[in-house]
Amino acid sequence: MTPYAIRTTQLTRDFAAVRAVDNISLEVAPGTVFGFLGPNGAGKTTTIRLLLGLLEPTSGQAEVLGFNVRTHADEIRARCGALLEHNGIYERLSAYQNLDFYAKVWHLPTAERQARIKELLTSLDLWERRDEPAGKWSRGMKQKLAVARALLHRPALVFLDEPTAGLDPIASAALRDDLANLAQREGVTIFLTTHNLAEAEKLCAQVGVIRQGKLIATGSPEQLRRATGKPRLEISGSGFSEQALGAIRALPTVSAIHNGNGSLIIEFHQPASSAPIVSLLVNSGAQIEEVRKGKADLEQAFLALLEQE
């Protein structure tokens, strides 16, 4: 087994004058869920296409499951599953026919094929509707079906390109849960692109942030938060006087204060004790209902990273 499921070194892809992927070097450990975060057009889909050997790199190197994308793309595709930018579902065929076709593509023996299709469709709550034309299904159900298709042949690595894009919050949450369960149960490496940071935070052990083709940060969500997000204190209540706020603002550990709608948010340069601030507010006559010490979430860390760039 190779130490890395994915390893790229200065991977670059140009389309005429546009550099879609710019010197990306990253490593993804086997058995982990790696989130590739970035705004639309950042180069996430192109990176997946390069890693699957669908596009040739302009320069740089990439190895997937120990195989070079330039010379062994067939070997890579034989061991990977993919849900790409579009779900790739044959809408004229039923859900079962869709999976049956791909199971034959992957050369699954008949008995295993039938059992695996039933297992996946059942685990995703689609089995009862397996004979319906997939074209009549909701977007969320089609995405689930596409996830099932990507996992059908028990691949070592699965690429999921924005799997919850376009889904309503309930469908997104359901699919996220399904993905988390499947990833845990199947033990596959997942390379997931998304611009949904809550999704990345929930699913990913490691994330990479890409912008304009460049990888600007990698690490665990916690590491990114620590590196870029500021510690903060959220205080709910009323009667926050200007005098008290001025005194808090003057503290050397405080970097910013946001007051409004009965909520006071205090950002610190570094982790600091909340007790003096709470005392100061209480002594000034403020009514405090709740005090919450918070960390910047991944979204704030992500935005901070993009701002830094």
Next chain:
Amino acid sequence: MFTDILTILQKELTELLFQRGQGRSTSIRLLIFVGVFGILLPLQNGIEGVQSPINLAFWAWIPYLLVSGVTADTFAGERERHTLETLLASRLSDRAILFGKLAAVVAYGWGITLAAIVLSLVTVNIAYWQGTLTLYPADLFAVILALSLLIAVFAAGLGIAISLRAATARAAQQTMSIIMFVMLIPLFALSFLPREILARLDVFLDGLNPPQIIAALLVFLLVFDGGLLAYALRHFQRAKLVSD
């Protein structure tokens, strides 16, 4: 690779023949088609229709009509419906995908043509029974089979070449229709010619040594089909299809 070709062929034929939700209209369309060419026209043409060399032109065009109608959907349509990239991301080779699709459209067009030929013989024998079974002359039948197959491959190859460059399946289908129209003009013109001229044309054709002309036509089609397939093989490649 042969198993992969069969897998693609099976999927494409399922989509073509048993499209869920559209299955009934597809079946009715095919039944009408087979009914017209396998029953109605043979009834009109009678025994002479079976013996006449004009059959060649007749049965040669049917696979073109059928194959040109589905090739654009199978190739440009798959790209347009965004299912091609997922297929390309699988373990299948470019050639398996190409030949599977090609085999499907040819099997569809040629298969339905053969069904219509068999039905036309049944129709003629029932309607004009003469105490013995009426069949196509063996040499004529062999040429019909070869010509209709080569025309089906020609239509598929042309459809692939056009689909690889067309933005949409509809655009590809329109181009195919225009090409078919241009090729059919001489045949349409024939039907407007006076009987005397047609008779002279018959005599002229008889004097041309038909077997040699047919052999030349078959060889020409074989070479042309080969060229179209070589073009398709050269251009139906992952990197080109994904980056286009």
